Amino acid sequence: MKIQSVRGMNDVLPVDAAAWQHVYAVAAQVFAAYGYGELRLPVVERTELFKRAVGEVTDVVEKEMYSFEDRGGENLSLRPELTAGVVRAGIEHGLLFNQQQRVWCTGPVFRYERPQAGRYRQFHQLDVEAFGIPTPDVDVEIIAIAAQLWRRLGMSGFTLELNSLGTPASRAVHRAALVEYLSLHEAALDDDSKRRLGTNPLRVLDSKVPATQAIVANAPQLLDHLDAVSLAHFAAVRQGLDDLGIPYVINPRLVRGLDYYTHTVFEWTTTQLGAQSAVCAGGRYDGLVQQLGGPQTTGIGFGLGIERLIALMALQNVPVADNRPHIYFCRFGAAAERDAMKLAEQLRIDMPQLRLVLNAGGGGLKSQLKRADASGARYALILGDEETAARCVQVKSLRGEGEPNQCPWSELAAQLSARLAL
RNA sequence: GUGGGCGUAGCUCAGUUGGUUAGAGCUCCGGAUUGUGAUUCCGGAGGUCGUGGGUUCGAGUCCCAUCGUCCACCCCA
Numbered sequence: 001m002k003i004q005s006v007r008g009m010n011d012v013l014p015v016d017a018a019a020w021q022h023v024y025a026v027a028a029q030v031f032a033a034y035g036y037g038e039l040r041l042p043v044v045e046r047t048e049l050f051k052r053a054v055g056e057v058t059d060v061v062e063k064e065m066y067s068f069e070d071r072g073g074e075n076l077s078l079r080p081e082l083t084a085g086v087v088r089a090g091i092e093h094g095l096l097f098n099q100q101q102r103v104w105c106t107g108p109v110f111r112y113e114r115p116q117a118g119r120y121r122q123f124h125q126l127d128v129e130a131f132g133i134p135t136p137d138v139d140v141e142i143i144a145i146a147a148q149l150w151r152r153l154g155m156s157g158f159t160l161e162l163n164s165l166g167t168p169a170s171r172a173v174h175r176a177a178l179v180e181y182l183s184l185h186e187a188a189l190d191d192d193s194k195r196r197l198g199t200n201p202l203r204v205l206d207s208k209v210p211a212t213q214a215i216v217a218n219a220p221q222l223l224d225h226l227d228a229v230s231l232a233h234f235a236a237v238r239q240g241l242d243d244l245g246i247p248y249v250i251n252p253r254l255v256r257g258l259d260y261y262t263h264t265v266f267e268w269t270t271t272q273l274g275a276q277s278a279v280c281a282g283g284r285y286d287g288l289v290q291q292l293g294g295p296q297t298t299g300i301g302f303g304l305g306i307e308r309l310i311a312l313m314a315l316q317n318v319p320v321a322d323n324r325p326h327i328y329f330c331r332f333g334a335a336a337e338r339d340a341m342k343l344a345e346q347l348r349i350d351m352p353q354l355r356l357v358l359n360a361g362g363g364g365l366k367s368q369l370k371r372a373d374a375s376g377a378r379y380a381l382i383l384g385d386e387e388t389a390a391r392c393v394q395v396k397s398l399r400g401e402g403e404p405n406q407c408p409w410s411e412l413a414a415q416l417s418a419r420l421a422l
Numbered sequence: 423g424u425g426g427g428c429g430u431a432g433c434u435c436a437g438u439u440g441g442u443u444a445g446a447g448c449u450c451c452g453g454a455u456u457g458u459g460a461u462u463c464c465g466g467a468g469g470u471c472g473u474g475g476g477u478u479c480g481a482g483u484c485c486c487a488u489c490g491u492c493c494a495c496c497c498c499a
Contacts, residue, residue, distance in 0.1 A: 004490085059497050063423080081499085109499080114423085116493055125499060192496070203497090267499095278499060305499030332457080367451085369459035384457060398459065 008113070008121030019310050022320040023153070024106070027126055030149050034141065036102040036128060041085045043108060047077040052292055053084035055259030057199055064111040078110035082127035083260075083285070083301060084292075090131060091294035098295070100132040106306075118276035118308050128282075129301030131289065136233050139264045139284060140240030142300050146268055146280050147246050149304075154318050158279070160246065161267045162238070163254035165222065166230035168262060168287060174225035175201060185215045202255040223252050233263050260285040264300065272315050273308055280304040324376030326420050327356040328398075330368035333385040340383040343393065343409060350413040353422045373398055379419065381412075395419075 005011060012020055031038070047067050054060050066078040079085055082105050090096040090103075105127040112121060128145055130138045143160065150158060165171050179201050186194060190209040197204060205216050226234065241248055248266075256265045265283035273279070282302025290296045313320070327347075331340035344358040357375055359368045365382070372380040378401075382394040393412055396404035407415050416422070 007490085064497080111498075113497075114495095115491090116495095119498075123499065195496095208495095275494065276499075281499065303499060308499060330458085365457045366459075371459090373459045380459075382458075386457080394458090396458075400460095404458085 006121070008115035008119075010120060010122070016310075018323045019313060019320045020306070021323065023126075023306060023309060023313075025321065026152050027104075027106075027149060030145060030152055031104045031128065033148070034102065034145055036104045036130075036145075039086060039089060039103045039105045041079075041082070041089055041105060041107070043079055043110075044076050045079055045085055045088065047075040049084050049088055049292070050077055050080060053087065053260060053288060054081065058259060060111065064113055066110050066112055080111050081109055082107070082125055082303060083129065083288075083299075086127065086129050086301075087289055087292050087294065087299065091289065091292060096131050096289055096294050096297050098132070098297075100130070102130050104128045116276075117274045118305075118311060120307060124306040126304040126306060127301060129299060131299045132297045133300075134286070134298040136236035136264070137240060139233075139237045139300055140244065142282065142302060143237075143241065143266060144244055144246065146302060146304070147244075150268075153309075153313065155313065155316055157272060157312075157316065158268045158270055160241075160248040161251040161254050161269055162241075162248045163222070163251050163265050164226060164230060164234040164237075164263055165255070165261055165265055165283070166226040166263065170225050170227045170230055171222070171262070174220060174222050177220040177225065178202070178204075181219050182215070188212075188215060200255075205253040206255065221252055223250075230263060237264050256281065256283050260288040260291070262286045266302070270312055273311060276308060278305070279308045279312060323355070325355040325357045326377060326422070327354065327379050327381055327416070328368075328372030328375050328377035329356060329358045329381045329383070330365060330372060331359055331383045332362075332365060332368070333388065336383045336385055336388040339388050340381075343381075343383070343412065347413055347416065351417060351422050354416070354420070369398075379416075 028038075047065070050065060051061055056062075060080045065080050068076060070076055086103060086105050087096075090101060095101050095103075106125065108122050108124050110122050113119060115121060128142060130142060147160075150156070166174075179197065182189065182193075182197050182201060182204055186197065188211060189197070189204070190207065190212050193204045193207050193209065193212050196207075202222070204212065205219065205222075207213060207216065238248070251267075254265055254267060261283040263284040263286065266281065267278045268280040269277040270279055271277065280302055282300070284298070284300040286298040288299055329340055329344050331337045341358060344356055347354055347356055357372075357377065359371065363371070365384070369380060378397070378399055380394075380396045380398055382396060382404075387393055387406070390406070392406045392408045394404050395407050395412075395415065401419075
């Protein structure tokens, strides 16, 4: 049997890693710009944590978790999302007691699903969470962080979909009305919707089946059941987004898949990724911390799918920080090869930003220059017996920037600094 | 879990109604005045045709199974 990666768990190869590094670099910068601190968490948690946080009857918990018993008999799971672990850590270290916390987190998450475009069994999320701030201004802040990220990455074409689930109480009232209405029409519903009626009736509102859509058109609307507090909160969020000039569309059928959401929910969607439209999604979860055994404190945050983001960046030809070498150093002849190694090392000391590849493994000048070209380097340095006798190096542009010149060793760092603006 | 498409060289693919030693482009390596790339020309390396059975004188091609992969549903980032 040929050994290969586990289904749905992909390798990121060096050619693609530049985009990942770029995303992480820009994201860290953005989060810092809003005063969010990084939290680094284990990939494995007790299964119970996710059952309680995400919800016992959700698909994620029922059929998508990688769960196992360790050698001590503990039931553990690979995390299917980041928020539960963030809350657990916050409670465990006393970060959520009567205080505000702004944190972010990243890493792999795991869901046992059939892979398809933009969907993997191991994928990566960026998570941003704010705790202990019940007011709608932080809802706006969280959404603005994503908008700022798109801006700094140079991305466009997102739709911000927005909805409010209200308080648990108003949500329960609506749910009861909805179930009552749908039950009257149950015979006409498609099979999936009949099933959802018992599990997650809000989902029926989102059905793609035409016959079901016709029934849903007259169903009780969630927004009609919001209480005064919920309506005021929602209005303030919309006002804040308007003030910042962040466009959005109200989607009354937007329901997040996980149980813990209250009030604001949102998704940044795109039409450019096939069947997977959500790139970034989140909302407020004011009951979650207490539900997990912590103090009564509020929370709001989002999860962003890095694979989807990077796929979209590729589609939009978003420029990525260049990590190709500046210099490829060709060398041949016994004495010259030793001198070149010393020069290369000194250049890296003199120019900390320099990316220099020193030819290794021998080869003629022709083949070394081919490697130089293929490496993407802007300049080749050439050191052979002639140069080493004259204590100089040939500096040759590989990108049509003038004729080669012979540069004395003593002036090499200065010349390269000037040429590369390093 | 359900449905459909596809598995031939490192990559992208061709391969006729079944018929000799399975091809192309790209990549890689070497050469075209000794030490000058990316263009051009010449040459070379690289494949148990996913795997296992079956039909046949003969299977990359037909049949069955299996694995993998892609896309969609469910659900989600």
